[in-house]
Amino acid sequence: MNTSGLIVMVLSVGTAASLFSWCIYKVLTTPRETEKVHGVDLHTPDMDVDS
Amino acid sequence: MAVAGSAVGLGNFLRFPGLAAQYGGGAFMIAYAISFLIIGLPIGWAEWAMGRYAGGKGFNSAPGAFAAILNKRWAKYIGIIGVIVPVMIYMYYVFIESWCLGYALKFWTGSVDLKTTDDAVAMFKTMSGQLVDGSALSLSWNTALPWLVVVFVFNFWLIYRGISGGIEKMCNLGMPILIVLALMVLTRVLTLGAPDPAKPHDNVVNGLGYMWNPSKVQIERTQPAPGEAKVVEELVGAAAITEAEQRVAASGGALKLVTITPWQQLQNPLMWMAAAAQIFFSLSVGFGVIIVYASYLRKTDDVVLSGLTASSANEFCEVALGGLITVPAAVAFLGLASVAGQGTFGLGFTVLPLVFAKMPLGTFFGGAFFFMLFIAAVTSSISMLQPGIAFLEEAMNVGRKVSVTILGMLTTLGVGFVVFFTKDLKALDTLDFWVGTFLIFILATIQIIVFGWHWGIERGLKEAHQGAAIRIPRFFGCIMKWICPVFLLVIFAMTVLTSVFGFDLSTRTFGNPSSYVVDLIGGVKDDKAVGTNLAAQLSVALVIIVAGFFALLSSRSKNFQRAEQGLNKHD
Numbered sequence: 001m002n003t004s005g006l007i008v009m010v011l012s013v014g015t016a017a018s019l020f021s022w023c024i025y026k027v028l029t030t031p032r033e034t035e036k037v038h039g040v041d042l043h044t045p046d047m048d049v050d051s
Numbered sequence: 052m053a054v055a056g057s058a059v060g061l062g063n064f065l066r067f068p069g070l071a072a073q074y075g076g077g078a079f080m081i082a083y084a085i086s087f088l089i090i091g092l093p094i095g096w097a098e099w100a101m102g103r104y105a106g107g108k109g110f111n112s113a114p115g116a117f118a119a120i121l122n123k124r125w126a127k128y129i130g131i132i133g134v135i136v137p138v139m140i141y142m143y144y145v146f147i148e149s150w151c152l153g154y155a156l157k158f159w160t161g162s163v164d165l166k167t168t169d170d171a172v173a174m175f176k177t178m179s180g181q182l183v184d185g186s187a188l189s190l191s192w193n194t195a196l197p198w199l200v201v202v203f204v205f206n207f208w209l210i211y212r213g214i215s216g217g218i219e220k221m222c223n224l225g226m227p228i229l230i231v232l233a234l235m236v237l238t239r240v241l242t243l244g245a246p247d248p249a250k251p252h253d254n255v256v257n258g259l260g261y262m263w264n265p266s267k268v269q270i271e272r273t274q275p276a277p278g279e280a281k282v283v284e285e286l287v288g289a290a291a292i293t294e295a296e297q298r299v300a301a302s303g304g305a306l307k308l309v310t311i312t313p314w315q316q317l318q319n320p321l322m323w324m325a326a327a328a329q330i331f332f333s334l335s336v337g338f339g340v341i342i343v344y345a346s347y348l349r350k351t352d353d354v355v356l357s358g359l360t361a362s363s364a365n366e367f368c369e370v371a372l373g374g375l376i377t378v379p380a381a382v383a384f385l386g387l388a389s390v391a392g393q394g395t396f397g398l399g400f401t402v403l404p405l406v407f408a409k410m411p412l413g414t415f416f417g418g419a420f421f422f423m424l425f426i427a428a429v430t431s432s433i434s435m436l437q438p439g440i441a442f443l444e445e446a447m448n449v450g451r452k453v454s455v456t457i458l459g460m461l462t463t464l465g466v467g468f469v470v471f472f473t474k475d476l477k478a479l480d481t482l483d484f485w486v487g488t489f490l491i492f493i494l495a496t497i498q499i500i501v502f503g504w505h506w507g508i509e510r511g512l513k514e515a516h517q518g519a520a521i522r523i524p525r526f527f528g529c530i531m532k533w534i535c536p537v538f539l540l541v542i543f544a545m546t547v548l549t550s551v552f553g554f555d556l557s558t559r560t561f562g563n564p565s566s567y568v569v570d571l572i573g574g575v576k577d578d579k580a581v582g583t584n585l586a587a588q589l590s591v592a593l594v595i596i597v598a599g600f601f602a603l604l605s606s607r608s609k610n611f612q613r614a615e616q617g618l619n620k621h622d
Contacts, residue, residue: 001264013375
């Protein structure tokens with residue numbers, strides 16, 4: 001790996017890791033944010049209707 | 052963790068490394084990062100906002116959402132694309148998922164005995180049934196069928212009985228398990244050094260170089276004979292390049308050493324297409340999945356940070372884990388030649404098993420890697436079913452269990468079709484192109500146009516910002532209205548020109564249509580006249596039949612009529 005490859009790798013991995021870390025920090029430090037942030041929650045409300 | 056877990060899938064660990072290596076590593080990362088910024092994040096936020104808006108009016112399916120937003124009769128038919136894409140992709144995704152489970156268990160039981168590349172190719176062809184149509188359907192430890200039955204039943208069992216209690220915990224634990232397993236495999240890979248002292252060039256550092264160096268260095272033939280490849284060999288590492296210079300000097304002008312700069316690589320539209328398609332695939336943007344899950348959120352929920360967190364988790368797994376494991380390990384054990392030209396499946400299911408077979412404790416690490424892929428795939432495949440379930444519930448006005456049963460029958464037929472026509476993986480490949488690439492581009496483009504032009508940026512951002520802890524930066528307004536749609540339309544036009552009409556971007560001339568078109572209507576392939584391919588034709592027919600079935604249900608749905616009239620579903 002040459003120097004420019006090392007720079008691209010460090011920048012790419014560093015940016016991805018920093019952005020993910022910042023999101024986790026923001027979710028955990030904002031009041032009640034853990035209740036308001038959702039992903040693809042596999043348990044959907046229609047599961048409770050006729051189960 | 053649940054947000055992150057739902058975002059990660061097979062694309063992160065199989066598709067991304069293969070594409071990055073194929074298109075020149077560092078240069079591909081530039082196109083990939085730009086695609087993430089101008090299509091991944093904006094369309095993701097648009098989907099989250101539009102889905103939640105539709106959910107507020109009581110509509111959870113993509114046709115319902117489009118009808119509720121556009122208030123037009125034809126809108127529901129556009130929304131059907133958001134049902135076709137996840138349901139049809141599920142039909143082959145679950146097949147690939149079964150390979151992962153099969154490989155994991157075969158590794159852990161010590162029944163993988165690979166010595167050569169031919170062994171690895173034979174193992175994969177047997178597992179996936181590529182030799183003869185129908186061969187994957189034989190019940191054997193070495194074929195996909197037993198694993199497919201387990202995976203298929205597991206998926207529907209989860210979706211039928213509901214994700215609750217222990218299952219919910221298992222799904223929530225999936226992400227930490229996956230990251231721990233990935234970090235273990237990553238640590239092992241990065242500490243490999245040069246496994247074979249007789250081949251010092253085959254080492255992890257050169258593997259990382261192949262993956263990340265922005266410039267590509269290769270030996271080319273100055274005058275290749277007809278049918279002869281122009282590129283002889285790709286090179287990484289100062290020692291290898293010095294040796295190559297001596298070889299070129301001794302060739303008497305037959306060979307030359309060529310350096311391809313990042314700028315030259317960025318002029319290749321195919322690379323931009325690949326980067327955009329990877330963003331769609333890995334972020335589930337344009338799939339019709341996000342819009343459905345967002346519809347279950349409340350006005351007070353935060354869709355901006357939700358979208359950003361899911362995307363960033365996905366990028367972390369893709370770039371920081373997937374990008375550091377697959378290619379470096381393959382180069383260290385098998386050399387550059389084994390990696391160059393390998394596609395997604397080649398790297399994941401032939402090169403990597405061979406790597407693990409040669410690695411100390413490879414039985415454990417191989418099993419762990421493929422089990423990790425299986426865990427990543429399960430959450431993704433379950434999420435692909437929900438758009439179909441929500442659609443059938445709304446279109447037919449039935450409960451969840453009836454909807455799941457109908458979808459179960461439909462996908463059983465579809466998966467059976469894909470698993471029967473396995474020769475050269477023709478059905479899978481055809482569906483992946485026409486649905487997994489073509490329709491996704493169309494849906495994503497429509498979504499961002501609806502957000503930026505029908506709603507308008509002011510209203511769209513206002514909708515997205517409800518309940519949000521962070522605000523979408525203002526410059527994204529310009530990206531969502533202008534840059535993203537234009538970028539997508541240009542890429543889509545390029546895809547149609549090259550993949551459908553056979554336009555050669557390097558010579559700027561029209562050639563023969565691509566194999567995807569030749570398979571359907573016949574034509575010329577490799578300078579020979581070839582006929583049509585039945586499996587490919589039936590695959591496209593299957594898409595049309597499913598689309599027709601969904602359109603028929605939509606046309607008769609009273610719920611969608613209410614959406615068209617601007618009414619709430621439950622008014």
